[in-house]
Amino acid sequence: MKAKSFFSRAAAAPHIVWSVMFIVAPLLFVLYYALTDxxxxxxxxxxAALPEYGGTFFLSISLSLIATIICILIGYPMAxxxxxxxPSRQPLLLMAALVPMWINLLIRTFSMMAILDDGGLINxxxxxxxxxxxxxxxxxxxxxxxxxxxxxxxxYTVMSKMDKRxxxxxxxxxxxxxxVLLRVVLPLTRSGIVSGVTMVFVPSISTFxxxxxxxxxxxxxxxDTIERQFANPxxxxxxxxxxxxxxxxxxxxxxxxxKFADEDAExxxxx
Amino acid sequence: xxxxxxxxCLVLLLLASCLLAFSSCSEEELPTRTLHxxxxxxxxxxxxxxxxxxxxxxxEYFNEQLAEKYGYRIEVNYSTYPSNEDMxxxxxxxxxxxxxxxxxxxxxxxxxxxxxxxxxxxxxxTNYEYIAEEFRTDFNTYDPEGKYTVPYTYGTVGIIxxxxxxxxxxxxxxxxxxxxxxxxxxxxxxNSRDALATALYRLGYSVNTTDHTKWAEATELLKQQKxxxxxxxxxxxxxxMISGSAWIAPxxxxxxxxxxxxxxxxxxxxPKEGTNIFVDAMCVPTCARQVDAAMEYINFxxxxxxxxxxxxYLGYSCPNTLVTESEEYQEYMLDxxxxxxxxxxxxxxxVDDYTDLKDINAENKRSFFHAISNTEENGNLLDYTNSLxxxxxxxxxxxxxxxxxxxxxxxxxxxxxxSSFLRKRAREKSYTQK
Amino acid sequence: xxxxxKLYIGIIYFLLYAPIVVIAVFSFNAGDSTSVxxxxxxxxxxxxxxxxxxxxxxxxxxxxxxxxxxxATVIGTMAAVGLARMQKKWMKSSVNAITKIPMMxxxxxxxxxxxxxxxxxxxxxxxxxxxxxxxxxxxIAHVTFNLPYVILSVMPKLRQMDKFLPEAAQDLGxxxxxxxxLVELPNIxxxxxxxxxxxxxxxxxxxxISLFNGxxxxxxxxxxxxxxxxxxxxxxxxxLFTLIVITILLLLVLSNLASNRDExxxxxxxK
Numbered sequence: 001m002k003a004k005s006f007f008s009r010a011a012a013a014p015h016i017v018w019s020v021m022f023i024v025a026p027l028l029f030v031l032y033y034a035l036t037d038x039x040x041x042x043x044x045x046x047x048a049a050l051p052e053y054g055g056t057f058f059l060s061i062s063l064s065l066i067a068t069i070i071c072i073l074i075g076y077p078m079a080x081x082x083x084x085x086x087p088s089r090q091p092l093l094l095m096a097a098l099v100p101m102w103i104n105l106l107i108r109t110f111s112m113m114a115i116l117d118d119g120g121l122i123n124x125x126x127x128x129x130x131x132x133x134x135x136x137x138x139x140x141x142x143x144x145x146x147x148x149x150x151x152x153x154x155x156y157t158v159m160s161k162m163d164k165r166x167x168x169x170x171x172x173x174x175x176x177x178x179x180v181l182l183r184v185v186l187p188l189t190r191s192g193i194v195s196g197v198t199m200v201f202v203p204s205i206s207t208f209x210x211x212x213x214x215x216x217x218x219x220x221x222x223x224d225t226i227e228r229q230f231a232n233p234x235x236x237x238x239x240x241x242x243x244x245x246x247x248x249x250x251x252x253x254x255x256x257x258x259k260f261a262d263e264d265a266e267x268x269x270x271x
Numbered sequence: 272x273x274x275x276x277x278x279x280c281l282v283l284l285l286l287a288s289c290l291l292a293f294s295s296c297s298e299e300e301l302p303t304r305t306l307h308x309x310x311x312x313x314x315x316x317x318x319x320x321x322x323x324x325x326x327x328x329x330x331e332y333f334n335e336q337l338a339e340k341y342g343y344r345i346e347v348n349y350s351t352y353p354s355n356e357d358m359x360x361x362x363x364x365x366x367x368x369x370x371x372x373x374x375x376x377x378x379x380x381x382x383x384x385x386x387x388x389x390x391x392x393x394x395x396x397t398n399y400e401y402i403a404e405e406f407r408t409d410f411n412t413y414d415p416e417g418k419y420t421v422p423y424t425y426g427t428v429g430i431i432x433x434x435x436x437x438x439x440x441x442x443x444x445x446x447x448x449x450x451x452x453x454x455x456x457x458x459x460x461x462n463s464r465d466a467l468a469t470a471l472y473r474l475g476y477s478v479n480t481t482d483h484t485k486w487a488e489a490t491e492l493l494k495q496q497k498x499x500x501x502x503x504x505x506x507x508x509x510x511x512m513i514s515g516s517a518w519i520a521p522x523x524x525x526x527x528x529x530x531x532x533x534x535x536x537x538x539x540x541x542p543k544e545g546t547n548i549f550v551d552a553m554c555v556p557t558c559a560r561q562v563d564a565a566m567e568y569i570n571f572x573x574x575x576x577x578x579x580x581x582x583x584y585l586g587y588s589c590p591n592t593l594v595t596e597s598e599e600y601q602e603y604m605l606d607x608x609x610x611x612x613x614x615x616x617x618x619x620x621x622v623d624d625y626t627d628l629k630d631i632n633a634e635n636k637r638s639f640f641h642a643i644s645n646t647e648e649n650g651n652l653l654d655y656t657n658s659l660x661x662x663x664x665x666x667x668x669x670x671x672x673x674x675x676x677x678x679x680x681x682x683x684x685x686x687x688x689x690s691s692f693l694r695k696r697a698r699e700k701s702y703t704q705k
Numbered sequence: 706x707x708x709x710x711k712l713y714i715g716i717i718y719f720l721l722y723a724p725i726v727v728i729a730v731f732s733f734n735a736g737d738s739t740s741v742x743x744x745x746x747x748x749x750x751x752x753x754x755x756x757x758x759x760x761x762x763x764x765x766x767x768x769x770x771x772x773x774x775x776x777a778t779v780i781g782t783m784a785a786v787g788l789a790r791m792q793k794k795w796m797k798s799s800v801n802a803i804t805k806i807p808m809m810x811x812x813x814x815x816x817x818x819x820x821x822x823x824x825x826x827x828x829x830x831x832x833x834x835x836x837x838x839x840x841x842x843x844x845i846a847h848v849t850f851n852l853p854y855v856i857l858s859v860m861p862k863l864r865q866m867d868k869f870l871p872e873a874a875q876d877l878g879x880x881x882x883x884x885x886x887l888v889e890l891p892n893i894x895x896x897x898x899x900x901x902x903x904x905x906x907x908x909x910x911x912x913x914i915s916l917f918n919g920x921x922x923x924x925x926x927x928x929x930x931x932x933x934x935x936x937x938x939x940x941x942x943x944x945l946f947t948l949i950v951i952t953i954l955l956l957l958v959l960s961n962l963a964s965n966r967d968e969x970x971x972x973x974x975x976k
Binding site: 010011012013014015016018020022023024025026027029030074077078081082084085088089091092093094095096097098099100101102103104106107110111112114115117118120121145148149150153154156157158160161190191192195198199200203204206207208222223227228230231232237239240243246247248249251254 | 787804
């Protein structure tokens with residue numbers, strides 16, 4: 001027993017050391033900037049200035065939430081279908097979902113704009129006059145497009161090794177396809193969904209390039225605001241304060257989510 | 272899956288190592304030193320469009336003619352940055368060491384005041400004499416004594432419009448950006464300094480004013496303009512104007528020529544109320560290690576062949592008289608656009624940067640940006656303009672459907688959680704009953 | 706069911722690849738623009754080969770993505786195993802929270818705070834006058850933001866795995882490190898692989914963090930493209946990415962064909 005606990009502690013050790021050196025230590029710089037004015041004197045005024053950005057907070061969280069839900073709705077069936085495909089074809093299908101992400105984000109976004117823009121491909125082909133780029137819908141679309149693989153992959157990995165006999169048992173006991181999916185597959189893959197949600201929701205709150213380009217710059221998300229503040233060394237302070245508060249908010253919401261994901265994961269998981 | 276994946280990795284590794292083999296080097300007698308040049312992306316003639324690769328020309332020139340004198344050969348390490356601020360971040364934090372940089376005028380002013388620039392050695396930069404007179408006298412308000420900078424390019428902000436859609440009678444002034452006739456087809460700068468400046472110019476104020484009420488007035492104008500604006504853009508402007516997605520945009524004269532290349536319905540004018548002039552100048556930062564070679568590099572950039580190549584490649588206005596008086600250049604530019612020389616080199620009055628432009632009676636007025644900072648005298652102007660910009664961006668930006676969707680999602684999540692919680696309780700109860 | 710799944714996968718791939726197709730089309734543009742076609746030509750492909758710095762940058766990007774992906778996968782997998790077995794709940798949740806920080810910080814905050822840290826370390830601790838940012842600082846930065854993705858994709862697999870398997874192995878006299886390689890790793894391998902793929906993808910596409918933490922001796926492709934602000938991106942970059950996508954897709958299809966043949970051969974051998 002002792003050997004085992006030593007081994008498990010040692011396994012996480014490199015990561016803990018790494019985290020302290022390269023995550024916590026840089027964070028101290030952010031903390032320093034958040035709590036000082038440009039001359040280096042201690043102040044709470046940066047934090048006090050935050051209510052000004054309340055609307056931005058709300059908008060960012062809303063858009064990320066909607067994008068995350070859409071990612072689940074699209075990504076879950078995708079992962080399910082891939083996991084049911086011929087085994088030899090699964091890696092191909094999976095990698096094919098990821099390859100678009102290997103094209104540079106900037107180039108991809110420009111190309112998306114060429115499709116969606118006012119004088120873009122869709123409007124030219126359909127002869128319509130839709131205004132898509134510059135709306136919040138376009139930003140949600142961009143987020144879904146960019147983060148979808150991070151939803152598909154974890155769900156797929158959990159599904160791929162799911163015990164197929166359980167599914168057969170369920171349908172033998174009279175469940176139809178839909179019921180099998182809802183009652184058996186869904187609970188069994190919950191840990192994959194939780195990972196996927198984290199990997200989509202968390203980065204999309206702080207995204208900035210997508211919202212700037214596809215949102216037409218007519219509104220700002222948190223990432224844009226922070227990026228703007230950090231672009232100029234004289235305004236680091238407020239930017240640092242915003243990103244600190246954002247971190248706290250995200251951690252809180254993650255803690256809540258893990259709380260009710262864990263409950264079932266522990267109890268509902270098959271031995 | 273595993274096997275295939277590793278074979279994929281292997282192939283990628285092989286590819287990488289093949290590419291590595293390409294970069295081989297040769298031994299020379301003299302030691303080689305590296306000159307680190309830090310410039311904007313795509314801001315130098317790099318060998319494309321049948322124009323020479325300027326950095327390679329410099330290496331050749333230095334190694335053939337100056338290597339003996341200095342006792343070393345030079346290899347140029349050319350890297351790029353996307354904005355003045357990113358470049359400043361690197362240099363001010365001490366995380367990068369460069370020998371030649373090319374900041375814009377307001378950044379030069381800031382860097383001089385923070386002692387980040389070295390005085391140039393003009394005994395080495397003999398070609399400085401070719402720089403047009405006005406840049407050595409009244410143009411360089413950012414470097415009043417002319418000790419730190421050699422101008423590289425300059426340019427003017429104007430309005431680019433699509434002649435297919437915009438009536439000729441509407442042009443001439445900044446008002447076009449506020450013309451409701453073209454609602455949804457107008458673009459605006461996506462940075463506070465340039466966007467607020469368009470409003471300040473329209474109002475006839477100085478863009479360097481420290482009067483908060485004037486800035487607030489400009490902000491009101493931008494808020495009025497917001498419903499008409501299709502997008503706040505920076506480099507997306509090229510695609511949007513070329514494809515005809517937008518018809519009207521404020522941008523730089525040199526970039527207009529680039530857009531005109533792909534869409535000849537576009538035209539350009541400088542607004543009558545006055546507009547902005549910028550200068551990007553070569554400087555040597557205090558962190559430079561190859562100071563002598565840096566001076567030689569700057570000097571070389573002013574000689575005819577590289578200056579001409581850069582001017583033709585970039586399409587920006589060039590302060591070098593060797594270029595502007597060259598017939599080859601003039602032909603090249605006229606071939607590009609018949610009015611290009613008038614657009615790039617319009618004779619105009621550069622006004623005192625703190626006077627309101629409406630008080631000056633002249634045809635063409637231009638003024639420089641100065642760095643905005645927080646001081647007691649200007650009442651923390653930087654913070655103030657930042658919060659004004661945030662106001663423009665945040666205003667009226669949350670639509671009801673977002674709130675409704677949020678509520679629906681949260682309600683569904685809660686219902687789901689509740690139902691699974693109740694089911695679990697029921698299950699537990701049934702176990703205990705048994 | 707089969708048709709539904711094929712149709713669904715088809716539609717999603719169509720959407721995912723639409724921007725890529727647009728990129729490929731514009732790479733054949735005779736004009737300079739990436740939004741208006743002015744005829745078809747191969748000039749951007751030939752222009753591409755006159756720009757060795759693009760290939761140099763591509764090589765650097767691949768090297769960095771591979772090495773940071775591998776390192777992050779090793780550290781992250783170990784961390785996930787260690788975390789799953791960690792007894793102290795507070796420690797587990799705090800390590801979990803810290804891990805996610807690079808994911809939720811806008812890249813510019815991570816980028817600048819790490820840059821400040823590197824400058825601080827090299828000036829105050831190592832006593833260097835000059836700070837040499839380059840491959841190693843980039844590697845550290847990339848591993849740091851890759852770690853949460855690896856951990857998050859391994860975690861669900863660990864949860865899904867029977868907890869008693871490694872214990873059984875150890876009870877039967879298997880040393881802990883051996884039981885990890887023989888029992889746990891094969892079980893969680895799909896998660897590890899998808900973690901690596903995600904890390905590779907993220908690292909390949911990063912430009913903000915690389916901009917601040919890279920030096921002029923090691924330039925990556927996304928940074929190079931991000932710096933193209935003075936002039937528009939030309940179709941030569943599109944040509945480069947078209948070549949990349951074609952290469953990857955070819956490799957994928959070839960490997961799929963190879964494995965299909967393997968399977969058929971095995972099936973025949975069985976008969």
